Amino acid sequence: MAAAQAAQLPRRIIKETQRLLSEPAPGISASPSEENLRYFNVMILGPSASPYEGGAFKLELFLPEDYPMAPPKVRFLTKIYHPNVDKLGRICLDILKDKWSPALQIRTVLLSIQALMSAPNPDDPLAENVAKHWKDNEQEAIATAKEWTRLYATM
Amino acid sequence: MAGIQVPRNFRLLEELEKGEKGIGDGTVSYGMDDSDDMLMRNWTGTIIGPANSVHDGRIYTLKLFCDLSYPERPPQVRFHSRINMNCVLNDGRIDVGRFPTLGNWRREYTMETVLTELRREMVSPANKKLPQPPENTNF
Numbered sequence: 494m495a496a497a498q499a500a501q502l503p504r505r506i507i508k509e510t511q512r513l514l515s516e517p518a519p520g521i522s523a524s525p526s527e528e529n530l531r532y533f534n535v536m537i538l539g540p541s542a543s544p545y546e547g548g549a550f551k552l553e554l555f556l557p558e559d560y561p562m563a564p565p566k567v568r569f570l571t572k573i574y575h576p577n578v579d580k581l582g583r584i585c586l587d588i589l590k591d592k593w594s595p596a597l598q599i600r601t602v603l604l605s606i607q608a609l610m611s612a613p614n615p616d617d618p619l620a621e622n623v624a625k626h627w628k629d630n631e632q633e634a635i636a637t638a639k640e641w642t643r644l645y646a647t648m
Numbered sequence: 649m650a651g652i653q654v655p656r657n658f659r660l661l662e663e664l665e666k667g668e669k670g671i672g673d674g675t676v677s678y679g680m681d682d683s684d685d686m687l688m689r690n691w692t693g694t695i696i697g698p699a700n701s702v703h704d705g706r707i708y709t710l711k712l713f714c715d716l717s718y719p720e721r722p723p724q725v726r727f728h729s730r731i732n733m734n735c736v737l738n739d740g741r742i743d744v745g746r747f748p749t750l751g752n753w754r755r756e757y758t759m760e761t762v763l764t765e766l767r768r769e770m771v772s773p774a775n776k777k778l779p780q781p782p783e784n785t786n787f
Contacts (some may be wrong), residue, residue, distance in 0.1 A: 532655045
């Protein structure tokens with residue numbers, strides 16, 4: 494069944510998948526699910542010197558029918574305390590919305606999410622209360638993010 | 649284009665966003681119960697009873713449960729508001745044998761489909777004149 498599915502898969506997606514598997518970006522793994530080759534299980538390690546360091550964060554990524562004209566859909570499955578991620582794991586990132594370009598790839602999207610973990614942006618919040626916490630008391634917010642990393646993102 | 653299937657979670661996120669924007673004229677609506685549940689399982693739906701039936705103007709609340717097999721399998725649906733309808737059991741659950749949207753479920757159906765079709769059932773000859781329990785009472 495996977496072979497039949499692969500036959501229908503656009504060459505671009507096949508190429509991207511092969512490269513993700515053969516040359517994974519540091520701290521990032523992404524592999525397609527067996528039942529749906531447009532649906533990826535993703536793991537991003539918390540970047541060093543970020544509140545997420547030491548954590549392993551699961552995400553899911555789906556390439557919609559009009560990919561690469563439309564961006565991939567991505568969300569966190571692991572709970573994360575971050576001003577640009579809401580309670581359902583949805584991510585506020587410009588390249589996932591109006592700044593998407595078909596020149597970008599799954600790899601660039603995941604690297605951007607990893608960068609967002611290193612540099613939370615409370616001025617463009619998705620989780621209002623977390624962003625407020627970040628602006629009012631950054632040290633305490635970072636402590637909460639570290640605690641959540643320990644609670645939810647470590648095996 | 650057969651074979652491109654939106655996986656469960658992204659499908660439910662699409663439904664959530666559509667529900668938040670509001671559907672059509674608002675005669676059916678739905679939303680998620682627990683905004684902390686990353687699996688998006690519990691939902692509340694609302695149907696405004698259609699004109700030309702005993703249900704005219706009544707507001708019915710329903711509970712929908714989307715387990716991990718959704719949308720391969722239908723959601724579990726029950727009326728919270730009391731209603732007398734031939735496809736609704738004594739405890740508010742839907743008799744799937746009498747409601748083909750659930751009985752002959754297809755992956756492309758959504759919670760909106762379920763609510764819209766239930767609303768359509770309310771004006772069917774079998775249902776539109778059935779005596780009803782008092783308004784605003786619950787199962």
